[in-house]
Amino acid sequence: MNWETILIVGGGIGGLTAAIAMRRQGFAVDIIERDPDWSVYGVGITQQMNVIRAMNDIGVLDDYLTMATGYDSTTIFVGPEGIEKTKFETPKLAGPNYPSNAGIRRPHLQKVLGDKALSLGTNVRLGLTVTALNDDGAGVDVTFSDGSSARYGAVVGADGVFSQMRETLFPDAPQPRYTGQWVWRYNLPRPADLDGMKVFAGPCNAGLVPMTDELMYIFLVTEEPDGMFLEQEGSAAAMRARASKMPPPQLIPWIAQIKDDSEVVARPLKVVYLQDQDWHKGRVVLLGDAVHTTTPHLAQGAGIAIEDALVLAQEMACSDAPEIAFKAYRDRRLERVDHITLNSIRIGEAQMGIGEPADIETLNAQTIQLMSQPI
Numbered sequence: 001m002n003w004e005t006i007l008i009v010g011g012g013i014g015g016l017t018a019a020i021a022m023r024r025q026g027f028a029v030d031i032i033e034r035d036p037d038w039s040v041y042g043v044g045i046t047q048q049m050n051v052i053r054a055m056n057d058i059g060v061l062d063d064y065l066t067m068a069t070g071y072d073s074t075t076i077f078v079g080p081e082g083i084e085k086t087k088f089e090t091p092k093l094a095g096p097n098y099p100s101n102a103g104i105r106r107p108h109l110q111k112v113l114g115d116k117a118l119s120l121g122t123n124v125r126l127g128l129t130v131t132a133l134n135d136d137g138a139g140v141d142v143t144f145s146d147g148s149s150a151r152y153g154a155v156v157g158a159d160g161v162f163s164q165m166r167e168t169l170f171p172d173a174p175q176p177r178y179t180g181q182w183v184w185r186y187n188l189p190r191p192a193d194l195d196g197m198k199v200f201a202g203p204c205n206a207g208l209v210p211m212t213d214e215l216m217y218i219f220l221v222t223e224e225p226d227g228m229f230l231e232q233e234g235s236a237a238a239m240r241a242r243a244s245k246m247p248p249p250q251l252i253p254w255i256a257q258i259k260d261d262s263e264v265v266a267r268p269l270k271v272v273y274l275q276d277q278d279w280h281k282g283r284v285v286l287l288g289d290a291v292h293t294t295t296p297h298l299a300q301g302a303g304i305a306i307e308d309a310l311v312l313a314q315e316m317a318c319s320d321a322p323e324i325a326f327k328a329y330r331d332r333r334l335e336r337v338d339h340i341t342l343n344s345i346r347i348g349e350a351q352m353g354i355g356e357p358a359d360i361e362t363l364n365a366q367t368i369q370l371m372s373q374p375i
């Protein structure tokens with residue numbers, strides 16, 4: 001047995017993109033997803049030019065854009081007065097007829113990727129995890145939580161920040177650590193003049209992202225004590241209170257509209273990065289947050305998971321030897337993953353007054369330049 005059938009553990013953004021890319025290369029693909037409802041929370045996600053190019057490469061861009069809102073610029077405002085500092089016009093990597101970037105609701109992104117993976121013949125099984133895994137060098141025998149089992153040519157761990165596959169492969173790897181910040185998000189009506197992303201870089205670290213014709217989302221980054229627990233009841237007032245600390249005038253009317261507790265999505269930021277070691281062991285390999293979870297300060301966590309998936313599928317198509325393909329995959333990913341993972345964390349630390357200062361404009365310019373290069 002070599003590559004005949006691939007098991008992907010995790011049906012999120014990276015796992016689904018990998019399934020599509022691998023099916024397009026001719027691999028048979030099974031996905032198992034732990035969540036029996038395959039659900040995703042309803043706030044938006046920012047997707048930059050490299051993601052738009054990737055959506056085009058895997059043949060979903062037109063469907064994707066029916067659910068997303070494209071935009072071509074990001075503007076950075078500074079200080080409590082919200083003074084415009086820099087406007088980045090970003091490249092259109094999928095061609096002149098497509099936008100450079102997009103905002104999209106996470107469930108819509110999941111639907112586009114899930115529908116494509118299914119239409120290409122991916123076998124998706126919900127409510128399942130791996131209970132045992134035996135790699136004998138020629139294939140991997142996997143036992144699932146429903147007692148069933150199967151043999152695969154390779155297994156891809158795309159199971160997110162708290163990856164069971166990472167734990168199984170590398171029990172001594174670092175655990176996800178809390179960075180000291182939370183991100184709060186809330187959907188609001190989109191004003192007609194919001195035709196790009198707006199980032200307010202301190203003292204109130206926040207932003208506005210267009211998501212559909214009618215909706216945008218506001219995000220807010222705050223410093224919070226480790227272990228903080230947020231009740232959903234009262235969360236809108238909690239978000240308003242935090243956003244009201246020296247907000248720029250452009251945000252004040254929007255902050256006042258944060259009223260519905262059930263619409264607040266707030267998460268502590270956790271990071272983990274297997275920077276100085278292999279991303280695979282034998283025939284099992286990791287991608288996305290399972291191997292490099294960063295903070296959203298450069299809005300590229302999903303972007304690098306999607307790129308991982310494409311590069312992994314390409315390398316697997318080029319080689320019959322898992323070790324060679326998996327090493328080549330990691331080698332091709334390191335520069336971009338290092339840049340995004342480490343600099344995103346660095347911006348968050350600088351916001352908290354820890355570590356070196358981070359020049360957000362320079363880092364954004366470098367990110368646009370690097371992520372526009374071919375993968």
Ligand SMILES: Cc1cc2nc3c(=O)[nH]c(=O)nc-3n(C[C@H](O)[C@H](O)[C@H](O)COP(=O)(O)OP(=O)(O)OC[C@H]3O[C@@H](n4cnc5c(N)ncnc54)[C@H](O)[C@@H]3O)c2cc1C
Nearest residue numbers: 010012013014034046159160183288289296300301302303
């Ligand atoms: C607050 C916040 C804001 C963000 N904003 C952005 C943004 O604007 N732009 C951007 O590019 N990125 C953003 N990100 C990062 C982005 O969400 C992640 O990088 C991306 O979801 C990673 O994709 P993934 O497929 O690796 O993991 P996930 O999307 O987490 O998917 C993992 C999947 O595996 C499943 N799973 C987990 N364990 C198991 C198991 N044992 N067995 C089977 N299935 C399992 C899960 O249910 C899930 O479906 C943000 C992250 C946070 C926390």
